[in-house]
Amino acid sequence: MLATDLTRLVGVRHPIVQTGMGWVAGPRLVSATANAGGLGIIASATMTLEELRAAIVETKRRTDNPFGVNLRSDAADAIDRVDLLIEHGVKVASFALAPKRDLIAKLKDHGVVVMPSIGAVRHAEKVAAWGVDAVVVQGGEGGGHTGAVATTLLLPSVVDAVDIPVVAAGGFYDGRGLAAALAYGAAGIAMGTRFLLTSDSPVPDDVKRLYLERGLDGTVVTTKVDGVPHRVLRTDLVNRLEHAGRVRSLLGALANARRFKALTGMNWRTMIGDGLRLKHGRELSWSQVIMAANTPMLLRSGLVQGNTDAGVLAAGQVVGVLRDLPSCEELITTIVAQATEVIDRLAGGQRWQNSDVADASP
Numbered sequence: 264m265l266a267t268d269l270t271r272l273v274g275v276r277h278p279i280v281q282t283g284m285g286w287v288a289g290p291r292l293v294s295a296t297a298n299a300g301g302l303g304i305i306a307s308a309t310m311t312l313e314e315l316r317a318a319i320v321e322t323k324r325r326t327d328n329p330f331g332v333n334l335r336s337d338a339a340d341a342i343d344r345v346d347l348l349i350e351h352g353v354k355v356a357s358f359a360l361a362p363k364r365d366l367i368a369k370l371k372d373h374g375v376v377v378m379p380s381i382g383a384v385r386h387a388e389k390v391a392a393w394g395v396d397a398v399v400v401q402g403g404e405g406g407g408h409t410g411a412v413a414t415t416l417l418l419p420s421v422v423d424a425v426d427i428p429v430v431a432a433g434g435f436y437d438g439r440g441l442a443a444a445l446a447y448g449a450a451g452i453a454m455g456t457r458f459l460l461t462s463d464s465p466v467p468d469d470v471k472r473l474y475l476e477r478g479l480d481g482t483v484v485t486t487k488v489d490g491v492p493h494r495v496l497r498t499d500l501v502n503r504l505e506h507a508g509r510v511r512s513l514l515g516a517l518a519n520a521r522r523f524k525a526l527t528g529m530n531w532r533t534m535i536g537d538g539l540r541l542k543h544g545r546e547l548s549w550s551q552v553i554m555a556a557n558t559p560m561l562l563r564s565g566l567v568q569g570n571t572d573a574g575v576l577a578a579g580q581v582v583g584v585l586r587d588l589p590s591c592e593e594l595i596t597t598i599v600a601q602a603t604e605v606i607d608r609l610a611g612g613q614r615w616q617n618s619d620v621a622d623a624s625p
Contacts, residue, residue: 438601
């Protein structure tokens with residue numbers, strides 16, 4: 264065991280977090296992570312309120328250990344989802360966007376740990392001042408929406424700026440990375456792509472094999488999916504989006520939007536509103552505004568339906584070094600064992616150097 268501020272805060276055995284990946288992080292993966300001693304997080308952005316309720320109940324049936332739920336702070340029913348977490352005693356609420364102060368206060372008043380993801384020092388400082396319990400810091404190596412600053416620079420900058428536990432994300436996949444994150448001052452690591460590529464992940468096997476075939480240059484950061492930097496696998500669809508003109512992009516976005524509307528029951532006004540919120544302060548075309556509102560549809564096509572020709576596959580750069588599909592139990596046990604070995608070896612070397620110096624002293 265590696266006890267850290269994270270393990271003490273949320274009550275898990277190991278300082279390892281499985282991130283809330285849309286369409287991937289459901290009861291099966293989350294419970295497998297929790298049973299292995301890590302913190303699993305349900306992705307609720309692609310669920311209705313009732314689907315989230317069912318997912319929480321199913322996860323509690325599968326595990327007695329703590330787990331979390333990732334929420335959208337700007338969702339129309341955000342307060343109802345917060346009430347759901349409180350009702351079922353969910354341990355952690357994570358957020359992809361900064362939660363509002365009233366949501367933070369309500370969750371904390373009911374004993375729920377609030378842990379948003381951030382991509383800049385100023386964002387960490389802001390949410391820390393608002394009272395969150397911890398932050399997940401994702402560097403540019405991470406999959407999905409990401410920034411331009413590498414984890415090795417962003418992580419220590421955030422650790423120095425706030426006095427709450429910091430969880431490192433972006434580029435982690437083994438025990439060496441966990442040891443390095445702890446050395447930087449982090450309280451643990453969070454991984455998405457590594458957990459997606461486990462035997463407990465619900466992603467179709469054909470899609471997993473596509474991931475495993477990729478090298479370190481197998482991902483690309485594009486703004487053509489939804490107007491903001493998005494790290495995804497290089498696929499024919501992404502290449503087409505990168506080279507498509509405005510009219511073609513708009514027609515494709517409208518077709519995807521119709522499918523997403525039919526799937527979720529979301530109305531056009533809400534979908535466009537979601538896109539416009541992303542447009543704020545950015546130069547986005549209307550096709551990007553619409554794509555921003557229905558990106559979950561593109562992710563679902565690839566990650567759930569296995570349609571890699573018409574879907575977007577979010578992926579971190581670590582995909583280029585992954586070649587196996589361990590269970591969550593095997594993955595977490597191996598990472599912790601390797602991290603402990605690395606730390607012990609370094610500590611032993613330091614002791615040897617000190618002893619050697621002492622012996623040589625006059």
